[in-house]
Amino acid sequence: MATQTDSRVPQIGQRNKKGQLVTDPNELFFLSPRTPSFLTGSEVIREAIRRASVDFSVAYPITPQSEASSLVGELYAEGYVGDYMRGESEFAVMGECAGAAFAGARVFTTTAGPGTLRAFENFPMWAGSRLPIQVVFTVRGINSPLTIQPDTLEIAFMLETGMLLWHAESAQDLFDFMLKGYYVAEQPEVHLPIGVICDGFFVTHTKDMVMMTPEDRTLPHYDPYRSPVVCMDMEVPPVRMMRDPFVMKSNYISYMTHASWQLEIRAAIERSRKHTIPLLDGLIEVENSDAEIMLVASGTAVSQAREAIRLFRDKGVRVGLVKIKTLRPFPTEEIRKATEHAKHIFVPEFNVAGWLAREIKSTIDRNHRVVAGPHVAGGMTMPPEIIVEEIEKHMAHRRNKELVHG
Amino acid sequence: MKKRINIRMSGLGGQGVVTSAHLMAMAAAHEGKFAISNPFFGAEKRMAPAESYVRIGEEKIYDRGELVFPHVVMVYHPQVITMGKSYTMPFYSGIKDGGLIIINDDIELLTEEEKEDLAKKKVTVYYVPATKIALELAGTELATNMGMLGALAGLTHAVTMDGLDKALQDRFGKKYVASGGTATLDEAIKKKFAKKEMLLQKNLETIRRTFDEAEVYAKKNPTFAVNVS
Numbered sequence: 001m002a003t004q005t006d007s008r009v010p011q012i013g014q015r016n017k018k019g020q021l022v023t024d025p026n027e028l029f030f031l032s033p034r035t036p037s038f039l040t041g042s043e044v045i046r047e048a049i050r051r052a053s054v055d056f057s058v059a060y061p062i063t064p065q066s067e068a069s070s071l072v073g074e075l076y077a078e079g080y081v082g083d084y085m086r087g088e089s090e091f092a093v094m095g096e097c098a099g100a101a102f103a104g105a106r107v108f109t110t111t112a113g114p115g116t117l118r119a120f121e122n123f124p125m126w127a128g129s130r131l132p133i134q135v136v137f138t139v140r141g142i143n144s145p146l147t148i149q150p151d152t153l154e155i156a157f158m159l160e161t162g163m164l165l166w167h168a169e170s171a172q173d174l175f176d177f178m179l180k181g182y183y184v185a186e187q188p189e190v191h192l193p194i195g196v197i198c199d200g201f202f203v204t205h206t207k208d209m210v211m212m213t214p215e216d217r218t219l220p221h222y223d224p225y226r227s228p229v230v231c232m233d234m235e236v237p238p239v240r241m242m243r244d245p246f247v248m249k250s251n252y253i254s255y256m257t258h259a260s261w262q263l264e265i266r267a268a269i270e271r272s273r274k275h276t277i278p279l280l281d282g283l284i285e286v287e288n289s290d291a292e293i294m295l296v297a298s299g300t301a302v303s304q305a306r307e308a309i310r311l312f313r314d315k316g317v318r319v320g321l322v323k324i325k326t327l328r329p330f331p332t333e334e335i336r337k338a339t340e341h342a343k344h345i346f347v348p349e350f351n352v353a354g355w356l357a358r359e360i361k362s363t364i365d366r367n368h369r370v371v372a373g374p375h376v377a378g379g380m381t382m383p384p385e386i387i388v389e390e391i392e393k394h395m396a397h398r399r400n401k402e403l404v405h406g
Numbered sequence: 407m408k409k410r411i412n413i414r415m416s417g418l419g420g421q422g423v424v425t426s427a428h429l430m431a432m433a434a435a436h437e438g439k440f441a442i443s444n445p446f447f448g449a450e451k452r453m454a455p456a457e458s459y460v461r462i463g464e465e466k467i468y469d470r471g472e473l474v475f476p477h478v479v480m481v482y483h484p485q486v487i488t489m490g491k492s493y494t495m496p497f498y499s500g501i502k503d504g505g506l507i508i509i510n511d512d513i514e515l516l517t518e519e520e521k522e523d524l525a526k527k528k529v530t531v532y533y534v535p536a537t538k539i540a541l542e543l544a545g546t547e548l549a550t551n552m553g554m555l556g557a558l559a560g561l562t563h564a565v566t567m568d569g570l571d572k573a574l575q576d577r578f579g580k581k582y583v584a585s586g587g588t589a590t591l592d593e594a595i596k597k598k599f600a601k602k603e604m605l606l607q608k609n610l611e612t613i614r615r616t617f618d619e620a621e622v623y624a625k626k627n628p629t630f631a632v633n634v635s
Contacts, residue, residue, distance in 0.1 A: 150471075384469060
């Protein structure tokens with residue numbers, strides 16, 4: 001696609017003002033040398049943003065993302081981020097992000113838990129306005145009594161906002177998802193906001209080994225002329241729709257416009273698949289798909305499941321795993337196929353609601369096979385020993401029932 | 407070394423529990439082992455319970471979060487035991503059979519009941535006056551965590567002195583910001599030691615002292631050494 005280029009913006013092969021080489025995304029992701037670094041998740045966020053040619057970022061403190069947003073501020077001081085400001089609240093932050101994105105900037109921010117919910121109204125607005133903003137949600141508990149610890153309940157609220165949602169298992173995922181996320185979210189046929197989700201503390205405050213791309217290479221700048229809707233213009237959609245909303249005119253045309261636009265957002269999410277699959281090596285990862293017992297999970301629950309599978313292996317029991325990388329688009333067909341031989345499907349989750357189990361139950365056949373759990377909530381850890389114990393308890397219960405009922 | 411060693415560090419806010427977990431994991435990473443460290447704390451404040459966890463192993467480690475079933479429990483402050491400033495009750499809850507407890511004090515802090523319970527689990531309890539040693543060698547109780555690390559390494563050989571030295575250089579030898587609070591604390595320490603080199607050297611001396619003492623103990627107690635290292 002032919003695009004206009006701004007001579008002030010360094011193009012692929014040129015260096016930016018920090019001396020970083022603007023690099024073709026696929027080359028950056030797959031061909032550039034990677035070096036191991038031992039970092040916390042917050043530092044990983046800083047390092048991904050250093051390599052992402054971000055124009056604008058807004059910060060507002062909330063644990064466990066405060067360190068990350070303050071580190072992005074340091075990047076701004078060093079000259080790696082175009083502009084940086086502090087917001088007045090999470091609601092204001094997301095509004096300010098929208099303003100910058102409408103004006104054609106690549107935007108980054110972070111929030112967590114109660115901050116996500118405070119900002120909430122903005123997320124479907126971003127999606128409807130086709131703003132490819134990236135937020136890292138470092139999820140934490142949202143409900144009273146107050147907690148600052150990891151709990152994934154807030155993701156349930158995000159599922160129908162129209163955003164792309166990728167759930168990182170580890171610091172490595174976080175680094176890769178942030179860079180690749182911009183690439184997918186900014187495709188003209190996608191052009192949607194993306195939430196890169198990581199579990200607070202389990203990822204943000206954990207020091208782990210991450211394979212990093214070179215510090216002196218960066219993504220090409222965002223090209224606002226590749227947007228499927230025009231940059232901010234008061235007379236054409238999407239801004240026209242906001243200043244003069246259809247809702248003010250109750251007639252069939254207005255309902256129809258609204259409905260078809262919502263469908264288009266969902267279609268755009270689905271269109272992101274073809275860009276995402278080669279970048280993430282599929283929307284899911286599968287291990288031991290022939291096993292009778294499968295664990296299906298996203299985020300840190302995947303890591304805990306991997307350890308539980310090792311414990312089962314030591315006991316001579318073969319257990320399989322499906323790691324879900326993207327929650328939107330939801331890998332429906334992939335999960336169906338990966339679990340077709342499974343007799344028991346367990347969904348370990350770090351929340352009280354079991355929203356992931358619900359998603360899976362609503363998309364696969366013979367869904368009586370799905371067990372919502374084991375669960376922990378409120379910041380509790382899910383030790384692999386407990387996953388094993390819960391599964392064994394459940395299986396024993398099933399066997400007893402079969403004995404009683406023949 | 408065991409295939410995996412899981413360490414739970416319990417202390418109070420401001421004692422450097424989080425820093426020492428990171429140092430331990432960095433040391434292990436320097437030696438080519440797999441390591442993960444993470445802290446857990448409430449709203450950050452001095453003297454409130456703070457815990458961090460280190461997992462070191464020979465294969466990739468996925469497990470994260472609070473360590474419920476540790477091999478080693480480290481107590482950085484007597485109040486963890488005497489005032490219940492711990493995330494779990496008792497403070498050694500979940501410890502594996504044949505495990506190790508390292509306590510920063512030189513007086514007995516356990517009840518008879520607790521001692522019996524731990525004996526049944528074949529748990530070794532090792533006392534090290536880390537704060538006293540820190541005051542003596544580094545001139546500040548802020549080096550308590552170094553004393554604790556030395557004892558841990560000397561008893562378990564999960565990491566070497568060389569690995570700890572490299573981790574110290576990484577952590578304090580260059581600019582490092584974990585959070586506003588940590589940065590302030592780092593600055594306070596740096597002023598105390600006047601020079602960064604002095605800080606590194608004094609910290610290392612503190613580690614060396616408790617490491618050597620712990621190594622002697624481990625050699626004298628071969629059954630314990632078999633269980634742990």
